[in-house]
Amino acid sequence: GDSVTQMEGPVTLSEEAFLTINCTYTATGYPSLFWYVQYPGEGLQLLLKATKADDKGSNKGFEATYRKETTSFHLEKGSVQVSDSAVYFCALSKGGSNYKLTFGKGTLLTVNP
Amino acid sequence: DTGVSQNPRHKITKRGQNVTFRCDPISEHNRLYWYRQTLGQGPEFLTYFQNEAQLEKSRLLSDRFSAERPKGSFSTLEIQRTEQGDSAMYLCASSPEAYEQYFGPGTRLTVT
Numbered sequence: 001g002d003s004v005t006q007m008e009g010p011v012t013l014s015e016e017a018f019l020t021i022n023c024t025y026t027a028t029g030y031p032s033l034f035w036y037v038q039y040p041g042e043g044l045q046l047l048l049k050a051t052k053a054d055d056k057g058s059n060k061g062f063e064a065t066y067r068k069e070t071t072s073f074h075l076e077k078g079s080v081q082v083s084d085s086a087v088y089f090c091a092l093s094k095g096g097s098n099y100k101l102t103f104g105k106g107t108l109l110t111v112n113p
Numbered sequence: 114d115t116g117v118s119q120n121p122r123h124k125i126t127k128r129g130q131n132v133t134f135r136c137d138p139i140s141e142h143n144r145l146y147w148y149r150q151t152l153g154q155g156p157e158f159l160t161y162f163q164n165e166a167q168l169e170k171s172r173l174l175s176d177r178f179s180a181e182r183p184k185g186s187f188s189t190l191e192i193q194r195t196e197q198g199d200s201a202m203y204l205c206a207s208s209p210e211a212y213e214q215y216f217g218p219g220t221r222l223t224v225t
Contacts, residue, residue: 034212036216043117043204043216043218044156044204044206044216046214089155089156091155093212097169099208099214100146101146101158101206101214103155103157104155105154
């Protein structure tokens with residue numbers, strides 16, 4: 001079945017450091033790819049998405065590019081802030097499966113001042 | 114514009130008891146999903162409604178679980194004869210179209 005693999009956490013960075021969280025997927029067909037973020041005590045929020053190969057999703061300084069050749073959707077941010085501390089989830093969905101989301105295990109990011 | 118709401122936010126119950134959770138989606142969203150999230154894991158799909166029709170159920174949804182969405186509005190998820198393994202965060206999401214799912218804050222269930 002479909003699956004998503006994220007880099008193991010936790011990730012601890014200093015403010016203004018560069019962030020990369022790796023995500024690879026296994027799926028038949030042409031999934032859409034997502035990054036969700038869960039801030040402490042809050043629900044999941046959609047951070048960005050890409051619906052076809054070579055699409056780049058971006059939001060709040062975060063970016064991720066849908067790479068079909070490497071089945072990857074790595075999350076990047078050039079300069080993290082303390083407020084970016086959260087758990088980040090990579091996910092995929094497909095139309096043939098009612099667009100339900102398949103999530104990775106999540107990566108905890110802590111940004112220190 | 115109110116988001117997805119879930120009630121209760123926390124539920125502690127004894128093993129063997131029945132529990133029911135409620136999800137109120139964003140109005141006019143015809144798609145509604147339930148997921149379960151255990152500690153250190155990503156959410157796992159449980160079931161999907163399009164309007165009032167339950168169109169898909171995961172193998173995770175044993176016979177003790179039942180979900181409804183009467184009139185295509187709010188949804189309920191009931192767990193009968195709870196077990197300790199049912200302890201988790203139960204998440205509801207609604208969607209107006211194919212890709213965007215909006216999540217509620219979740220109901221945390223603890224079975225003692």
